[in-house]
Amino acid sequence: MPPKGGHRRKSLACYIQALEGNSVVVELQSEAVLRGRLASCDDDLNVQLEDVRFLAGPQAAGGFSSAPFVYVRGSRIRFIHVPGNMTPREAVAKDAARRRAALQRAAQLAASARLAKGVEAGVEG
Template sequence: MGGRRRARHSLACFVQALEGQRVVVELRYDTIVRGTLLGADDQLNLQLSEASYQPLQGGQSQADYIYIKGRHVRFIHLPGKLDPAATVEQHRKRVAAAVRQHAQQQAQAAQQPAGRLHKGAQLQFGDATAGGGAVDPAGGPP
């Protein structure tokens, strides 16, 4: 539990709040990647779409998708007109809403007995009304 709480109050939470926005990521060894942030995890591994990749000495390359390991990230340059506090608060509200929705779906699924087997439940094979009768799982008649 402690790790989950720590993750909510870390730099990773702020970077995750930037999902959907254009960012500039500076990597070690003087490489620049620009793109739309699709996702980030707690280790700052980043997923970017519609990205351009440019080493210090070399030509620029385009890619539909780039995955960057967090250990290679030196800086993440933020959009110019970003309000950090509002961005993080919106992200926290989205996450809380998603957690509530998931809990509601799990509660609804637990209340629906149809098609669920419970530990120790007895199974019957065949249809007694069609003259087939029940069949013992061992292979013989009941």
């Protein structure tokens, strides 16, 4: 999802987005606790977790449950615990480099597709 008006670089959302692929713990306002791999996060801090284990709340009986995929609306999140071995500066820098590389690859693929289409059009004409 593209950033809204450039706000992404000015908020902590860019740090959480940089953690995609890492294991995180998400505490919800309902007292539920989710632990899983961060699949994605948008600018509103809506998150998608994979391979999730969760505890429904302090009064929940039966312990942890699991799900392959969970979507959590950002307004329902109280806190996101991040890996202790990753500093925000490093995470954001790595994510920015990864995104730049992806944009460059996409531009190269688009250019080669246009070139191939032009060559095909020249051969047929």
